[in-house]
Amino acid sequence: MRTALLLAAALFATASFAEDAATLEKSPPPAPYVQVSKALPLPEFIPGLGTLFVNPDTLPAGPFLAYDHDGKLSATIYMVPLEDLQGGKSFDGLAVGAPSVTSVDIYFNAGHAGVEKPHAHVVLFHDDGAKERLAK
Amino acid sequence: MSFSRRLVLALGGGALATLVSPGRPWAGTVETVEMRGTARGERIWFEPRGLAVSSGTTIRFLNHDPGNSHTATAYHPSVLDRLRRIPKAAAPWDSDFLLPGQSFEVTLTAPGVYDFYCQPHEPMGMVGRIVVGTPETPGWEGPSADTTDIAADSLAVFPAVADILAKGRIGGA
Numbered sequence: 001m002r003t004a005l006l007l008a009a010a011l012f013a014t015a016s017f018a019e020d021a022a023t024l025e026k027s028p029p030p031a032p033y034v035q036v037s038k039a040l041p042l043p044e045f046i047p048g049l050g051t052l053f054v055n056p057d058t059l060p061a062g063p064f065l066a067y068d069h070d071g072k073l074s075a076t077i078y079m080v081p082l083e084d085l086q087g088g089k090s091f092d093g094l095a096v097g098a099p100s101v102t103s104v105d106i107y108f109n110a111g112h113a114g115v116e117k118p119h120a121h122v123v124l125f126h127d128d129g130a131k132e133r134l135a136k
Numbered sequence: 137m138s139f140s141r142r143l144v145l146a147l148g149g150g151a152l153a154t155l156v157s158p159g160r161p162w163a164g165t166v167e168t169v170e171m172r173g174t175a176r177g178e179r180i181w182f183e184p185r186g187l188a189v190s191s192g193t194t195i196r197f198l199n200h201d202p203g204n205s206h207t208a209t210a211y212h213p214s215v216l217d218r219l220r221r222i223p224k225a226a227a228p229w230d231s232d233f234l235l236p237g238q239s240f241e242v243t244l245t246a247p248g249v250y251d252f253y254c255q256p257h258e259p260m261g262m263v264g265r266i267v268v269g270t271p272e273t274p275g276w277e278g279p280s281a282d283t284t285d286i287a288a289d290s291l292a293v294f295p296a297v298a299d300i301l302a303k304g305r306i307g308g309a
C-alpha cells in the first residue's frame with residue numbers, strides 16, 4: 001500500500017514536471033508567471049533578454065523566463081543582488097525553464113525596474129541560437 | 137531631419153540665428169539630454185551630465201537606452217521629499233519612467249543651477265546638472281551646498297558650475 005502510494009506520487013511528480021516543461025516552452029507561461037513589461041516600466045522586448053515572465057514571489061532572483069520574438073522559451077535568467085550575496089544570502093535550488101542548457105552568460109547590471117539594486121544577470125541559454133534571437 | 141534643419145547645419149550656427157530669429161522671436165531653444173546605458177546595463181548615465189543654457193530653454197529628456205527605463209527628476213521636497221537642488225523660483229519636475237524612445241520636456245526659466253537624478257539609478261551616479269544663465273544674471277541662484285541628502289558618489293558626478301559655463305556641455309562616458 002505504502003509502496004503503491006509512493007509510486008503514484010513519483011509518477012505524478014514526473015508527469016507534472018513534464019507538463020511544466022511543455023507549458024513553459026511557449027509564451028505565455030501559465031500563472032503565477034506574469035509578463036514583466038506589463039507589471040513594470042520596462043520595454044516589452046529587452047535587447048539581450050527578450051520578453052520576460054516571472055513569478056513575483058520569486059523576486060529578485062527569479063527564474064525569469066525569456067522568450068524570443070516568436071514566443072519560444074530561449075533562456076532562463078536569474079538576477080542576483082550583489083549586496084545580498086555579500087551579506088551571506090544564497091540562492092539555492094532555483095527552478096529552470098527547460099532542462100537543456102547550451103551556454104551561460106554572467107554579467108553585471110546596474111539595476112532596473114523590478115530589481116533596482118546592482119545585481120548579476122545569470123543567463124542560461126536553452127539552445128545554440130537562443131542568444132542571437134534574444135539580441136534584438 | 138527637415139530640409140531647413142539641413143540647410144541651417146550646412147550654413148553653420150551663425151546662420152541659424154539669422155535665419156530663425158526674425159521669424160520666430162518667441163520660440164525658445166530645445167536642448168536634449170539623453171538617458172544612456174551600455175547594451176547589458178552595466179553602466180547608465182545622462183548625456184551630457186553638465187549643460188549650460190539660457191533662460192527659457194526647453195530641456196528634452198530622451199531615453200536613448202534600448203534596454204532600460206529611466207526618470208529625470210528634480211531634487212525638490214515636493215518630489216519624493218528630497219532637499220532642493222534647483223533654484224527656489226523654479227518649478228520642480230518628474231518625468232516618471234520613460235521607456236526606450238520616450239521623452240519628457242521641461243522649460244527652465246529661473247536662472248541658476250538645477251540638479252536632477254534618475255530615480256532607480258541615482259545610487260549608481262545617474263545624475264546631471266543644468267546651469268541656466270550665469271552668475272551675473274539677476275536672481276541667479278548657485279548650486280546647493282547640501283551634502284547630507286545625496287551620496288558622495290553622486291555628488292562627484294556633478295561638474296563644477298564654472299566648468300559647465302566654460303565648456304557649455306560636459307559629457308562622454
Ligand SMILES: [Cu+2]
Nearest residue numbers: 206254257262
Ligand atoms: Cu536611470
